[in-house]
Amino acid sequence: MSDSLMKTYSPQDIEFEHGQGAWLWDKHGKKYLDALCGIAVTGLGHNYPAVTEAVARQAGLLIHTSNLYMITQQRRLAEKLIRLSAMDRVFFSNSGAEANEAAIKLARLYGHQQGIENPTIVTTHNSFHGRTLATLSATGNPKIQAGFEPLVGGFIHVPYNDIPAIEGLAESKNNIVAIMVEPIQGEGGINIPADDYLASLRMLCDRQGWLLILDEIQTGLGRSGKWFSFQHCGITPDVMTLAKGLANGVPIGACLAKAAAAEVFQPGNHGSTFGGNPLACAAASAVIDSIEEHDLVNRAMELGERIRNGLELGLRDNRLVVEIRNQGLLIGIELEQPCAELVNRGLAQGILLNVTASRVIRLLPPLILSNDEADAIVEKIVGLITSTIRVAA
Numbered sequence: 371m372s373d374s375l376m377k378t379y380s381p382q383d384i385e386f387e388h389g390q391g392a393w394l395w396d397k398h399g400k401k402y403l404d405a406l407c408g409i410a411v412t413g414l415g416h417n418y419p420a421v422t423e424a425v426a427r428q429a430g431l432l433i434h435t436s437n438l439y440m441i442t443q444q445r446r447l448a449e450k451l452i453r454l455s456a457m458d459r460v461f462f463s464n465s466g467a468e469a470n471e472a473a474i475k476l477a478r479l480y481g482h483q484q485g486i487e488n489p490t491i492v493t494t495h496n497s498f499h500g501r502t503l504a505t506l507s508a509t510g511n512p513k514i515q516a517g518f519e520p521l522v523g524g525f526i527h528v529p530y531n532d533i534p535a536i537e538g539l540a541e542s543k544n545n546i547v548a549i550m551v552e553p554i555q556g557e558g559g560i561n562i563p564a565d566d567y568l569a570s571l572r573m574l575c576d577r578q579g580w581l582l583i584l585d586e587i588q589t590g591l592g593r594s595g596k597w598f599s600f601q602h603c604g605i606t607p608d609v610m611t612l613a614k615g616l617a618n619g620v621p622i623g624a625c626l627a628k629a630a631a632a633e634v635f636q637p638g639n640h641g642s643t644f645g646g647n648p649l650a651c652a653a654a655s656a657v658i659d660s661i662e663e664h665d666l667v668n669r670a671m672e673l674g675e676r677i678r679n680g681l682e683l684g685l686r687d688n689r690l691v692v693e694i695r696n697q698g699l700l701i702g703i704e705l706e707q708p709c710a711e712l713v714n715r716g717l718a719q720g721i722l723l724n725v726t727a728s729r730v731i732r733l734l735p736p737l738i739l740s741n742d743e744a745d746a747i748v749e750k751i752v753g754l755i756t757s758t759i760r761v762a763a
């Protein structure tokens with residue numbers, strides 16, 4: 371093991387040399403089915419021609435100028451995102467955490483503009499919003515916060531999928547400016563709230579004058595079977611953040627805002643050196659065009675159902691399985707015992723998967739799967755779970 375890197379990760383002793391579609395090859399020539407996509411990033415799979423071409427073409431023209439000048443690729447991308455989401459304006463960052471930082475700053479400034487002195491944002495337990503100081507403070511997970519105190523103030527955590535808990539706060543607090551939630555909790559274990567949760571949050575925000583901020587960093591860009599997961603619920607947020615799947619692996623994030631929220635930032639309030647650079651924006655535009663051209667949003671829905679049905683059939687008598695849940699290609703299989711060892715057993719069997727919240731197998735496969743590849747994922751996962759030994763409680 372190299373000691374030149376900080377120990378933030380303890381990587382597997384596996385290195386992938388190249389990829390094609392849903393497949394990765396390591397340096398020994400072993401082939402793996404990628405059911406994780408770098409955690410919901412490479413939604414178009416690996417070496418997707420339109421993205422490879424867009425990156426190569428843009429690199430040959432210009433990689434970076436500065437936000438001090440006009441960047442056509444950035445405006446073009448913003449217009450596509452606005453058309454698809456019905457939001458009004460976009461700020462581009464380089465990562466998910468940075469997109470959420472922008473959303474948090476926007477909400478605070480919005481509060482101050484209304485004379486609220488200590489603007490507070492409501493977030494939820496088991497959420498994940500990033501690793502910067504403000505976003506880890508927003509994150510409802512003590513493991514991610516431990517050791518980094520003092521945390522950034524101005525966040526209140528409530529249970530996820532619990533409207534009464536927030537209604538209680540509305541009565542006792544007068545400095546709340548926003549609610550920030552994931553439409554489906556990703557790191558938290560593919561937790562899907564009640565069908566009317568987002569609509570209830572929307573009504574509460576409207577009544578109280580709060581901003582509804584949706585973190586769609588994991589759920590966005592077609593993976594859920596809609597362009598954005600909130601579109602399953604017939605509402606629109608005031609602020610939405612994106613990153614992961616936006617440019618198929620080229621670093622980019624985005625904070626979108628609507629109506630009054632879109633007018634909050636003025637020159638000097640926020641910025642980024644790299645954010646919205648021509649290279650990342652050209653890649654992201656190619657991603658969006660490709661998803662549209664091949665109707666991959668509906669395909670994600672179809673593939674999600676196919677995989678879910680296959681898993682339900684293959685695991686129907688399995689006593690380890692507590693629940694199989696999905697929205698499109700956000701798929702969680704909750705077991706009744708911790709199952710971290712499945713990651714290594716999966717690699718041995720030639721499949722990349724993730725275990726989160728200690729006992730949820732998380733699958734985030736690419737939107738470009740063939741039916742055969744989807745069935746191969748099902749077969750491998752069913753095999754892995756079926757050969758897992760049940761541990762007495």
Ligand SMILES: *Cc1c(COP(=O)(O)O)cnc(C)c1O
Binds near residue numbers: 468470500588
């Ligand atoms: C991954 C993720 C983030 C953080 O994104 P980074 O690009 O790693 O900073 C924030 N929110 C959600 C919901 C995520 O899944």
